[in-house]
Amino acid sequence: xxxxxxxxxxxxxxxxxxxxxxxxxxALTNCGALGWTSDRRGYRYTATxxxxxxxxxxxxxxxxxxxxxxxxxxxFPDFDPDACLVxxxxxxxxxxxxxxxxxxxxxxxxxxxxxxxSATFLFGGLQRAGRPLHVPLHHGDVVVWxxxxxxxxxxxxxxxxxxxxxxGSRRINLTFRRAA
Ligand code: MD3
Ligand code: FE
Numbered sequence: 178x179x180x181x182x183x184x185x186x187x188x189x190x191x192x193x194x195x196x197x198x199x200x201x202x203x204a205l206t207n208c209g210a211l212g213w214t215s216d217r218r219g220y221r222y223t224a225t226x227x228x229x230x231x232x233x234x235x236x237x238x239x240x241x242x243x244x245x246x247x248x249x250x251x252x253f254p255d256f257d258p259d260a261c262l263v264x265x266x267x268x269x270x271x272x273x274x275x276x277x278x279x280x281x282x283x284x285x286x287x288x289x290x291x292x293x294x295s296a297t298f299l300f301g302g303l304q305r306a307g308r309p310l311h312v313p314l315h316h317g318d319v320v321v322w323x324x325x326x327x328x329x330x331x332x333x334x335x336x337x338x339x340x341x342x343x344x345g346s347r348r349i350n351l352t353f354r355r356a357a
Contacts, residue, residue: 180237181263181349184208187234188226190265196220203272203333204265209236211260211356213279220279222260222356236261243319244288244353251321253286258353266296266348268338274301274309274330277354285355286323292316293341294348301330314350316341 190204193215207213211222212233225232241258248256264272277287291314301309309330314320322329333350340346 178343180240184234184237184263187231188212188229190263191228201272202270204267206233206263206265207261208234208240208263209258209260213260213262213354213356222279240351241353243290247288247319248286248321248323251286251323253321253323256286256288256353256355258288258355260354260356262352262354264350264352266294266333266336266350268336268346270333270348271335272333274299274305274332276328276330277352278328280354280356282355283327286321286327288353289320289322290351290353291318291320292349292351293344294336294339294346295341296336296348296350297334299330299332299334301332303328303330305330316343 185206188206190206192200192204194200195215196217196219211224214223214227244258245256293316295313295315298312298314299309300312336348338346
């Protein structure tokens with residue numbers, strides 16, 4: 178949590194605008210050499226934070242180590258993340274079904290770490306159509322998405338308000354990626 182607070186102090190959480198012109202209900206920031214951003218022009222990874230003009234804060238070693246160890250345990254021993262998205266949810270925040278396609282090489286997995294309030298993860302298929310599985314994600318859950326599952330559609334259902342002892346009515350999700 179102190180590492181996250183330092184990241185948020187240097188690169189504030191913000192609601193980015195999608196190419197469609199709508200503000201995302203998830204607030205986000207990044208750490209690592211690259212950070213994911215969205216604006217009217219599209220989605221991309223950048224080395225600097227468009228809000229501050231400075232490089233994204235470095236990825237704290239305990240976090241990159243956690244991501245590396247989780248990927249290793251799931252059969253991806255070479256995972257070395259260069260980007261970590263910090264997603265911040267309040268009650269009612271949602272993330273509609275999408276694929277993560279802005280990274281260079283889909284052979285690398287994505288590692289996600291859930292903190293604080295629980296959420297309902299929407300676990301879809303390789304096409305958007307069809308009802309996704311609903312999977313609860315709780316504080317401390319770590320999930321590795323790789324191989325044939327790397328391009329699955331996924332999302333988060335509107336967050337219910339069930340305050341957690343650590344941060345109250347908030348959920349944080351870290352996703353570690355190899356973007357370049
Ligand atoms: C399955 N975040 O940041 S994490 C995202 O909880 C994102 O904030 C959600 O989707 C969150 O892009 C879900 C789980 C996750 C992340 C990446 C995936 C699942 C994935 C990539 C491919 C398939
Ligand atoms: Fe995603």
